[in-house]
Amino acid sequence: MSPTINKKVSRLFTILLILAIFISLLPAMASAEIEDINPIIIIDKLSAEQAVAGGEFNLTLGIRNISNKPALNLELAFKLEDSDDLGPLTLKNTQATTIKQLDGNTSKTVFLTFAVDGDAQNKDYKLIVNLSGQNGVFQDTVFSSASFTIPVTFDLTKPVLIVKEANISPENPDIIEGFAVHFQVWNLSKTTDARNIVLLLDGKENFEVMDISNKKNLTKLEKGMYETVTYKLKAKETRTDNTIKLKIEHDYLGDKSESVEETVNLPLPQQDVAIGATPWVIINKYTLSAERVLAGSHVTLSLYIENTNQRPVKNVKISLDVTKIQDTTSGTSGTRITGDTVFSPVNSSNSFYIDSIPAKTVVTKNIDLFVDPNATAKTYVVPITIKYEDRKGTTLTSEEMVNIPVTQDCKLQTLSVQIPPMGFIGQPIPITAEFVNVGKVALGNFMVNIEGEFAKENGSYYVGNLEIGASDFFQGSVIPQAEGKLEGKLVFSYIDNNNKDVREETPFSIDIQSQPEQMPGKDGEIMGPEGIRKGVSGPMGPPQGGSLLARIKSIALPLLLVLVILGEGIYIWRLKKKKTGEFFDE
Numbered sequence: 001m002s003p004t005i006n007k008k009v010s011r012l013f014t015i016l017l018i019l020a021i022f023i024s025l026l027p028a029m030a031s032a033e034i035e036d037i038n039p040i041i042i043i044d045k046l047s048a049e050q051a052v053a054g055g056e057f058n059l060t061l062g063i064r065n066i067s068n069k070p071a072l073n074l075e076l077a078f079k080l081e082d083s084d085d086l087g088p089l090t091l092k093n094t095q096a097t098t099i100k101q102l103d104g105n106t107s108k109t110v111f112l113t114f115a116v117d118g119d120a121q122n123k124d125y126k127l128i129v130n131l132s133g134q135n136g137v138f139q140d141t142v143f144s145s146a147s148f149t150i151p152v153t154f155d156l157t158k159p160v161l162i163v164k165e166a167n168i169s170p171e172n173p174d175i176i177e178g179f180a181v182h183f184q185v186w187n188l189s190k191t192t193d194a195r196n197i198v199l200l201l202d203g204k205e206n207f208e209v210m211d212i213s214n215k216k217n218l219t220k221l222e223k224g225m226y227e228t229v230t231y232k233l234k235a236k237e238t239r240t241d242n243t244i245k246l247k248i249e250h251d252y253l254g255d256k257s258e259s260v261e262e263t264v265n266l267p268l269p270q271q272d273v274a275i276g277a278t279p280w281v282i283i284n285k286y287t288l289s290a291e292r293v294l295a296g297s298h299v300t301l302s303l304y305i306e307n308t309n310q311r312p313v314k315n316v317k318i319s320l321d322v323t324k325i326q327d328t329t330s331g332t333s334g335t336r337i338t339g340d341t342v343f344s345p346v347n348s349s350n351s352f353y354i355d356s357i358p359a360k361t362v363v364t365k366n367i368d369l370f371v372d373p374n375a376t377a378k379t380y381v382v383p384i385t386i387k388y389e390d391r392k393g394t395t396l397t398s399e400e401m402v403n404i405p406v407t408q409d410c411k412l413q414t415l416s417v418q419i420p421p422m423g424f425i426g427q428p429i430p431i432t433a434e435f436v437n438v439g440k441v442a443l444g445n446f447m448v449n450i451e452g453e454f455a456k457e458n459g460s461y462y463v464g465n466l467e468i469g470a471s472d473f474f475q476g477s478v479i480p481q482a483e484g485k486l487e488g489k490l491v492f493s494y495i496d497n498n499n500k501d502v503r504e505e506t507p508f509s510i511d512i513q514s515q516p517e518q519m520p521g522k523d524g525e526i527m528g529p530e531g532i533r534k535g536v537s538g539p540m541g542p543p544q545g546g547s548l549l550a551r552i553k554s555i556a557l558p559l560l561l562v563l564v565i566l567g568e569g570i571y572i573w574r575l576k577k578k579k580t581g582e583f584f585d586e
Contacts, residue, residue, distance in 0.1 A: 037069050038067075039067045039070060039104065041133065041142055043061060051116050051151065054116065054118035055115075057114055058113050058114075060109060060112075061112065061129065062110075063109075063110060064107040065103065067105070068104035069135065070136050071099075071102045071135065074132070075097065076098070076112075077097075077129075077130045077132070078127060078129055079130075081125075081128055081147065086127075087120075087125070088116060088119065088152070090115040090116075099133075122162070125150045125152055127147065129148065131145070158189060158258070159187050159252045161221065163186075164184050166184075166264055167267070168180070168181055168267055174312070175310055182229070183199075183229045183246065183264070184226050189223045190223055194250040196217075196250060196251045199218070199248055200246070203244050205238045206236060206240065206242065207234065207244055207266075209232070242267075247259065247262075278396065279311045279313050280309060281357065282308060282386075283386075283400040286301060288404065293371060293404060295373050295377070295408050296371060297370075298368060298370055299404075300366055301367045303384070304364055305365060306362040307359060308360070310360065312359050313357050313388040316356070317351060317353055317388070318351065318353075319350055319385045321350075343369040343370070344372070345367060345368065345369060345370075348368070379403050384402060385398075408441045408497065410439045410496040419431050422513060423478075424512065424514070424561065425481065425513070425514055426479065427479070429480065430476075430477050430568050431450060432568070433490060433506075434473040435473070436472075437466045437467065439468065441468065441496070441497040442467050444464075445493075446464060446492075446494040447460065448461040448474040451488055451489045454480060457476060466494065480512040482512065483512050483513060483514050484512055487507070487510075488507070489507050490505070490507075492505075492506075
C-alpha cells in the first residue's frame with residue numbers, strides 16, 4: 001500500500017475516533033443542560049375558612065417559583081394524611097387545578113373550594129397538597145408537597161353532645177372491688193337544647209356495669225351546658241385496656257333525633273391493664289442502718305415490702321432463712337455446704353407477721369440483727385421467704401434475696417521499734433522495727449517508710465499483702481548532717497478491707513553530737529578516721545602522754561558508741577535467725 005493511501009486511512013481513523021468520543025459525551029452534556037433548567041417550586045397556604053360539617057370552605061394557596069427557570073404544566077393533587085383520598089372533603093369539579101406556565105421568580109395564587117360531608121367528625125383533618133410539573137424541555141422534574149391542618153366543626157344550629165371529661169373516684173381505686181366513673185356530657189350548640197337524652201354504656205370485655213341498668217336518662221341538656229352522669233364499674237378478668245363505649249341518643253326541635261357513639265378511655269394507670277389473677281408481693285428495696293457493717297456489731301435491716309397488684313393480700317409472713325456457707329474442710333477434695341448464719345435477730349425470732357397489705361402499697365419492716373464477731377469479711381446473701389394469702393384464701397409464696405456486706409477491723413501491732421537515743425554527725429544510725437498483722441483481714445499495699453529532713457539508707461520497705469497472722473521486720477538507717485536534735489517518723493501505711501488508706505506513725509528524736517576527739521598515739525601521732533597523722537605543734541608542743549585516768553576518759557565515749565552498734569548488730573542477727581517459723585497469736 002502506498003504512503004498516500006496510508007495517510008488517508010490514518011486521517012479517517014482519527015476522525016472516526018473523535019466522532020465516537022463526542023457522541024459518548026452527548027448524554028452527560030444533555031444531563032447537565034437539563035439539570036441547569038430545573039425550576040424550584042414551593043407551596044404556601046395563604047388562608048382557609050372555617051370548615052363546618054355539611055357546608056363549604058375556601059382554601060387559598062400560593063405557588064412560588066424561587067428559581068429563574070420556567071415551570072410548565074403544573075398540576076395540584078389533594079388527599080388526607082394516612083389515606084388515598086379526601087375522605088369527608090370534596091373538591092368542587094368546576095375549579096382549575098392546573099397552571100400552564102410559571103416563569104422564574106414569579107408566583108401565582110390559586111383559590112379552591114371544598115365541600116364538607118355532613119357526617120364529618122368534629123376533629124382536625126390533615127390535608128396533603130402535592131404539586132407535579134415539567135421543566136422548560138417538558139421533562140417531569142417539578143415535584144413539591146405541603147400539608148395543612150383543616151379543623152372541622154359541626155353545624156352548631158343543632159345539638160352536639162360529646163363527653164368532654166371522665167373522672168374516677170376514689171383517686172386510687174380498687175378496680176376489682178369497684179369504682180365510680182363520672183362523665184361530663186356537654187351540649188356544644190349555641191342555639192338549640194337537647195331533650196330526652198339516653199346514655200347506654202357498654203364496658204366491652206374490659207369493665208362490668210355494677211348499676212341495675214347500663215341506661216341513664218336526662219330530660220334536658222341546655223345549649224352550652226353540661227350534666228354529670230355517674231356509673232359504677234369494676235374490672236373484668238378479661239380486661240385488656242381502659243376503654244368503654246358510650247352511646248348517646250337525643251331529640252331536638254320536636255321531631256328530630258340524633259345518635260352518636262363515643263369510645264372513652266378511662267383515666268386509669270396503664271400498668272393496671274391485664275393485672276392477672278395472681279398478686280405478687282416482693283422486696284421493693286432494702287437499706288442498712290450502717291454503710292460499714294462491722295462484725296460483732298448491731299445493724300438494722302429495713303425491708304420495703306410491696307404488693308404490686310391491684311388486689312390486696314393478707315396474713316403476710318416474712319422469714320429470714322439460714323444462709324448457706326461453703327466450708328472447705330482440710331484433707332477433703334470437695335467443698336461442704338453447711339447451713340449457718342452470721343446474722344441473729346435481736347429480741348425476736350427470724351419470722352415477722354403483717355395483717356394485710358393493700359393494693360399497690362409498700363409496707364416497711366425494720367429488723368435488728370447482731371453480726372457474729374467471727375464472721376469472715378465478705379458479702380453475705382440472706383434468703384427471705386414471703387408467704388401470704390390472696391382474697392380467695394389461697395396461700396402464695398415469694399422468695400427474695402438481700403445482700404449484707406460484713407467487714408472486720410484491721411489491726412497492726414508493732415512488736416518493737418529500736419532507735420538509738422544518740423548518734424554522731426556523718427555516721428549511720430540504725431532504725432529497726434518488728435511488726436505483725438493481728439487482725440482478721442489481710443493488709444494490702446503494706447509499706448514501711450522513714451520520713452524526715454535527713455539522709456537515709458534503705459529508708460523504704462515494700463511488703464505488698466501482709467496476710468493474717470504474718471510478721472515481718474524493717475531495718476534502715478539515718479545519716480545525720482548537723483549537730484542537735486534529729487526528728488523524724490517511722491510510718492506504717494496500708495489499704496484496709498474497705499479500700500481506705502491507713503497510716504500509723506511512730507515519731508522519734510535522736511541527739512546528734514559532733515565526732516569524738518581523736519585518740520593520741522605514740523610520738524604525738526593522732527588516730528583519726530582516715531588513719532594515723534602527725535600531731536599539730538602549738539605553743540605547748542606535741543601532746544604528751546597523760547595519766548591513766550585521762551587516757552580512760554579519752555577512749556570511753558568511742559568505746560560506748562562501738563558497744564551500742566555491736567549490740568544492734570547482734571539484735572538484728574537474732575531477729576533474722578528466729579524469723580523463719582515464728583507465729584504470733586494474739
